[in-house]
Amino acid sequence: MDGCTGKIEQEMRAGLRAFFTVPYLLDQGMACLEEKLREALLFGRLTVLHYRAFGGTGAGIYRAAAAVEFMILSLDIIDDLQDKDNQETVWGRLSPDIALNIALGMLTLSQHLLLTADFPHERSGSAARLMNEQVLAAINGQTVDLLNNIESEEEYMEMIRLKSAGLLAAACLTGTLLATGEPLSEVRTYAEELGIAAQMKNDIRDVLNWDNKNDFWNRKKTLPTLYLLQSISDEQRWIADYFAERLQLADVVNRKEEIERIMEESGTLLYSSVRMRTHYYNYLDLVGKISLAPEWKEQILAMAD
């Protein structure tokens, strides 16, 4: 896996240079890529890791991994535009119409890279079908997220399976499919567990971090806030009133410490953390059971760190 990130980066840069031909589009597209490259390219590296772990040996996988990363980056940009947050990012500082155009270009480039990667046409076609199906599932999940009208944990779980968990599964399954010709269901299962745990971790963070986007202030229905709403006492009904917009932000913004205390005393944080860890341990157990050499399992487990 040495040099993996560099090779994925090369493919991403080459893709932009080939197809973002208007100079401004190329400049801003590269700037967005530079921002992305400050992270670890987790999704692309998962694609490469699963390809190698399941017997794949070719170099075409780096183009496929670049395709996965462009898919994720494009959806991240669109998500930020829809949520109107992360304004400190490169794309957050662009006009929304330009940022959207870049995202559309990257999503399309993702497809093109996957279809032109050095694999038998049948396999690259199957990988493209899988990625399209997961993107479409994620769009459905995103719709539920944007409507913010979920009322139960079951609805929340379905949303994150479609959205976050599905995209992580797509990254892993692309690798296994290109190596074996099959999207292995055991890989989907453990990848979804990891994706669920990661989303729950984000949701816990987003009720505790008051400085940036906060799911309590934004009345977002997530695992912690759903539990909180089901656990409050009669004296705490003002929280339900706030979520139902019978109270405004100005009515509650000075009650931050009280909200933290209620989240602690109701067991909101305990429950959410146990749920998150349960899915993470499910992931560990499932990876342990898969038929791979120990060194590959170690690397798959290490990706969750």
Added chain:
Amino acid sequence: MLKETVQKLMADQGAMAQLESGELQLTGLSETEQRAFADVMNCRAGKSEPRMAMYWTA
């Protein structure tokens, strides 16, 4: 079952103390849930800011 267990524990501080001391065992949870519960409780112990202990990596 996990949700109901947590809600009951939070409503009864005596039960929570018994759980932390090992006098009380959790029933009705899967093995994985019990493992996760024990690990979260261990993370909480000794932390000055208990809410920060809820993060995945302590």
